[in-house]
Amino acid sequence: MQRSSTLARxxxxxxDGQLPPSYGVYFKxxxxxxxxxxxDHILQTCEGFPDQKPLVLVTFQQGKWYLQEADRYFEIARCSRHIAIAAVPESGFAAHPTGQQENVSLVNLDASxxxxxxxxxxxxxxxxAAMVLCHELSAEEYRADSLPKADMERKFYGLWTFDRAxxxxxxxxxxxxxxxxxxxxCDRLAQMQAQIASTPNPTPVDLTKVVSRIVTYLQTSQQQLVTVNRQARELAELEGQARRLNRNLTAGKLQAFLRMAxxxxxxxxxxxVASLQVAALADTIGQLLDLPILKLRRLRLAGLLFRxxxxxxxxxxxTHTSNQLDEASLAFWRDRSILGAKLLSTMxxxxxVTDIVLHHLEHWDGSGKPDGLRGEEISIEARIxxxxxxxxxxxQPRGDRRAYSIADALEKCRQSSGTRFDPALVESLTTVVRLVEMGLMQLPNRPSQLPTVWLEEATKPDPSKAEISS
Incomplete structure (x- = not known):
């Protein structure tokens, strides 16, 4: 990270000097x-909340301004109280209609x-409030064998957040x-910021659709990245595995597994609805961590099949908590991941997916089952x-135990951070719960994609539909 960057500052x-869990290295x-x-959220709420128009601050890289973005910001300006755009003079903004609007200010940056x-x-x-902050890796920060060969392979230090502070x-x-x-x-911008901050008790906007839109965009962008790198042998093998999985999504055995779950x-x-909710929340956390699309597919399916x-x-x-079970029932509960993996291993x-289910009861400190894996020896999908x-x-309630609130359930998980659970993933879960508590999103109940056989009556697979995707 460059020391002088807005991100570093x-x-x-x-x-505590700690950036939120969304901080990391992102593809362009x-x-x-x-x-x-x-x-898009600015554009879609323009008519519904005319008194809530935002202040927008934007910076663009030198030489990286595109005409379609200039056109896009012409519409965004219509829905904003003011936009300040910082770019080099030759970016083309001054001559574009966007730069001519009264509520748009241009800051002509020195090339140095x-x-x-x-x-x-x-x-x-x-x-x-929302933001994306980022800056590109320098040539020295790329490994010698990973210098970008295509525009979409460029990498950036960055983060995104809805945290107002x-x-x-x-x-x-x-x-x-x-x-x-x-x-x-800048005096005017600071004054606008102060006015926005002093607005008395505004009604919080529901950002659930924004988060959903981010998930959709991320999926699309990952698909584009897969296409860009299609010639890589390893990725081609992964795509082949995904295609084989997709061809079998309507196969009788997988349909039977889903029905069994x-x-x-x-x-x-x-x-x-445990499986749906677990698959949905695992999917959301996987998206926040920017997992590759193939890992997300496996994680969603493992969430549907984990029980x-x-x-x-x-x-x-x-109907009972584990300490109330007799030995025979306790054996089922204790070995549930092994039993599930044995069933799934027939496909x-x-x-x-079987490996994720098998190892989801491993612990970060190595005290879990079945293999005593520790730390990153456990796959990220199994940890999630x-x-x-x-x-x-x-x-959810269980026997004589009441259901915990999401805040209390989170606190119970936080108590096991570093022992049972990966501390970084606990922080990612914390981010989701905090957004829910602030009313900025709803706790997800269904994964972003769902196999077509889920919640349908079991039917004999149709060979003509063997290519149906998840």
Whole structure:
């Protein structure tokens, strides 16, 4: 991370010096997806919330301004109280209609200013705040064998967040970085920011659709990246595995597995949609972590199938807590991941999904089952599934145990951070729960994609539909 960047300055300004879990290295197309999702929200709420128009601060990399983005910002300006755009003079903004609008200010950056290497989008409205901050890796920061050969392979340090405190601080930093170019403009921007911050008790906007849009954009951008790198042998092998999996999604055996998983949920009267909710929340966390699309597919399917090992379990497994079970019932509960993996292992095409189910009860400190794997020896998908499955279980009643609130369930998981669960994933789950508590999204109940056979009556597979995708 460049020390002079807005991103680095934000990190230095935070009391604990810790950026949110969304901080990481992103491909360019992922950042385009994130920015477009946030910009679309401005456009789609323009008519419904005319008194909530945002202040928008934007910086574009030197030489990276595209005409279609200029046209897009012409519409965004119509829905904003003010937009400040920082770019080099030759970006073409001054001659474009966007740059001529009264509520658009241009900041002509000097080519030697490190700000020309940044790509930032900050949105501040009375009822929500959002941003993407990033800057490209320098040539020295790429490994010698990973220098980008195509535009979409470029990488950036970046983060995105809806945390108002972080967005407010970043806005202050960026305004001050623009001040040497136009002091009076920055005074006006700071005044607008203060006015927005002082708006009394605005009604929080529901950002569930924004998060959903981000998920959709990320999926699309990952597909584009797969296409760009199609010639790579390893990726070609992964795509082949995905195609084989897709061809079998309507096969009788997988359909039977999905039906079996549904029946397990139906037997659990206190938690009848466990598999759907676990798959959905695991999917959301996987998206926040920017997992590759193939890993997301496997994670979603593992979430739907993770309880299949309880298909023949005594009913007491679903009506009693583990410390109330007799030895026979406890054996089913203790070995559920092994039993599930044995069932799924009869379908070789599901080998990766089977491995996730098998190892989702491993612990970060190595004390879990069945193999005592430790830390990153456990796949990221299995670590996510294990955490989400425990969180979801705690939010539902079991026997004489009451259902925990999502805040209390999160706290129980946090108590096992570093022992049972990966601390970084606990922080990602914390981010989701905090967004739910703030009313900025709803806890997901269904994964973003669902096999067509789920929640349908079991039917004999039609060979003519063998290519149906998940």
């Amino acid at each position: 934000l990190k230095a300004a935070l009391p 197309n992922t950042l385009i997806a994130l920015c477009h999702a946030l910009e 200013d490190p700000l020309v290497n940044e790509w930032n989008l900050i949105i501040l409205a009375p009822n929500y 972080l967005v407010e601080k970043s806005a202050e930093i960026l305004i001050e970085r623009m001040r040497p170019y136009d002091n009076s403009l 549904q029946r397990v949920d139906e037997r659990d009267k206190d938690n009848p 299949i090992g309880l298909a023949e379990a005594p009913i007491e497994v679903f 070789p095409e599901l080998a990766s 599934l294990g955490l989400v499955a425990e969180f979801q279980k705690l939010t």
